[in-house]
Amino acid sequence: MPDSLPDLDGLRLFLKIVEAGSVAAAADAIRMPRTTARRKLKELEAQFGAGLLHKTADGVVPTPSGEALAERSVELLARAAALVDQVRADAESLTGPLRVCLPTGMPMAFVAQHLAVFAQQHPELEFRLRVSEDPPSALPLDADFAISFGEAPALGPTIISAALRPTIMLLATQAYLDAKGTPETVADLTGHRLMVWERDGTPLRLRDEEGGEVDSRPWARSNDVHLLRELARKDEGIAVVPDAGFFVEEDRLLVPVLQHVAQGEIPIWFMIPQATMRSLRVQAILALARDLVVTPEQRD
Numbered sequence: 388m389p390d391s392l393p394d395l396d397g398l399r400l401f402l403k404i405v406e407a408g409s410v411a412a413a414a415d416a417i418r419m420p421r422t423t424a425r426r427k428l429k430e431l432e433a434q435f436g437a438g439l440l441h442k443t444a445d446g447v448v449p450t451p452s453g454e455a456l457a458e459r460s461v462e463l464l465a466r467a468a469a470l471v472d473q474v475r476a477d478a479e480s481l482t483g484p485l486r487v488c489l490p491t492g493m494p495m496a497f498v499a500q501h502l503a504v505f506a507q508q509h510p511e512l513e514f515r516l517r518v519s520e521d522p523p524s525a526l527p528l529d530a531d532f533a534i535s536f537g538e539a540p541a542l543g544p545t546i547i548s549a550a551l552r553p554t555i556m557l558l559a560t561q562a563y564l565d566a567k568g569t570p571e572t573v574a575d576l577t578g579h580r581l582m583v584w585e586r587d588g589t590p591l592r593l594r595d596e597e598g599g600e601v602d603s604r605p606w607a608r609s610n611d612v613h614l615l616r617e618l619a620r621k622d623e624g625i626a627v628v629p630d631a632g633f634f635v636e637e638d639r640l641l642v643p644v645l646q647h648v649a650q651g652e653i654p655i656w657f658m659i660p661q662a663t664m665r666s667l668r669v670q671a672i673l674a675l676a677r678d679l680v681v682t683p684e685q686r687d
Contacts, residue, residue: 393431393435394427394430394431395464395467397427397428397430397431398431398460399417400413400417400424401428401431401439401453401456401457401460402457402460402461402464402528403416404424404428404440405448405453405457407446408445408447409446409447410425410428410440410447411424412446428440431456435452435456439452440453441453461527462527464527464528465527465528465660465663466662468662468663481509481512481667482512483511483512483513484513484514484668485513485515485532485669485671486515486525486529486530486531486532487516487531487532487534487672488516488517488519488526488529488530488533488534489516489517489518489519490519490522490534490535490536491518491519491520491610491611492536492584492612492613492614493518493534493612493613494612494613505671505672505675509671512668512671517530520610522534522535522658523535523540523545526545526659527545527662527663531663531666531668531669531672532657532659532669532672532673532676533657533658534655534657534658534676535656536586536629536654536656537587537653537654538654539654540658545658545659545660546658546659546660546661546664547656547657548656552653552654553629553652553653553655554629554630554651555627555628555630555651555653556626556627556629556630556643557576557625557626557643558619558625558626558628558630558643558644559619559624559625559626559642559644560620560622563619563622563623563624563625564644566622567579569644570625570644570645572595572645573593573595573601574601576593576601576603576625577603579624579625580606580607580623580625581603581605581606581607581624582615582619582623582624582625582627583603583605583608583627583628584608584609584610584612584615584626584627584629585608585609586653590605591627593627594651605627606623606624607624612628612629615628616628616638619641620641629653657676657677659673
């Protein structure tokens with residue numbers, strides 16, 4: 388057992404090394420001199436009395452001791468951050484950095500509009516926003532709050548709540564439908580260009596009137612909902628996308644297709660590390676997110 392508590396910066400560095408697979412790459416990512424990074428790594432290994440990394444032809448990988456340290460360090464660093472937030476909460480208003488990770492495909496015009504109002508209400512906050520295909524992976528070290536599409540992630544000590552279940556919609560412009568014809572059945576879609584939303588490389592599956600899957604080959608597929616909607620607005624075809632009712636002015640150009648054929652829902656999830664749940668900053672952004680996407684019937 389070490390005689391003193393480990394250096395938290397050293398633990399953050401170690402996690403970055405494990406993530407990057409290289410001491411040099413990790414040091415560069417956090418703007419730390421490489422010599423300092425190597426020294427901190429040696430100090431950690433000396434403190435724990437065990438080798439933490441094993442060299443390979445491609446870089447470094449954690450040893451069994453390193454894997455155990457990495458697993459426990461994530462929660463330790465989250466709790467340390469929560470402790471700082473809790474101590475500051477009694478003496479400070481909403482100040483400091485707020486790290487938010489959004490999924491690819493969020494309506495950025497909608498987000499920017501409401502974030503600007505939020506910033507006016509809390510002018511001392513510093514916003515650190517990132518967009519990711521895998522928002523849960525940013526928690527807890529790189530984000531205080533994340534939003535994700537699809538199935539509920541399994542994140543251990545993280546609070547997860549279902550915020551909204553957007554309906555899968557088929558959308559096109561009236562100009563496109565006038566030129567190419569309006570589908571009356573799912574089978575009619577075979578004569579149209581389809582732009583289909585995908586998640587983890589798997590596109591949405593269309594279903595017929597009886598609920599069976601339809602073998603459709605998209606003309607375009609993307610994990611960015613609003614890229615597909617923009618293609619539809621340009622009269623390129625029919626977009627098959629989740630629709631949560633986040634209206635922007637350009638959406639007036641799109642009309643629904645085959646509304647009578649249910650295509651299912653895609654859940655949206657809010658995720659907060661349990662260790663930082665009491666942070667005033669996290670509570671503020673959670674309240675904003677709930678106001679934006681949670682219906683009155685869903686609120687307590």
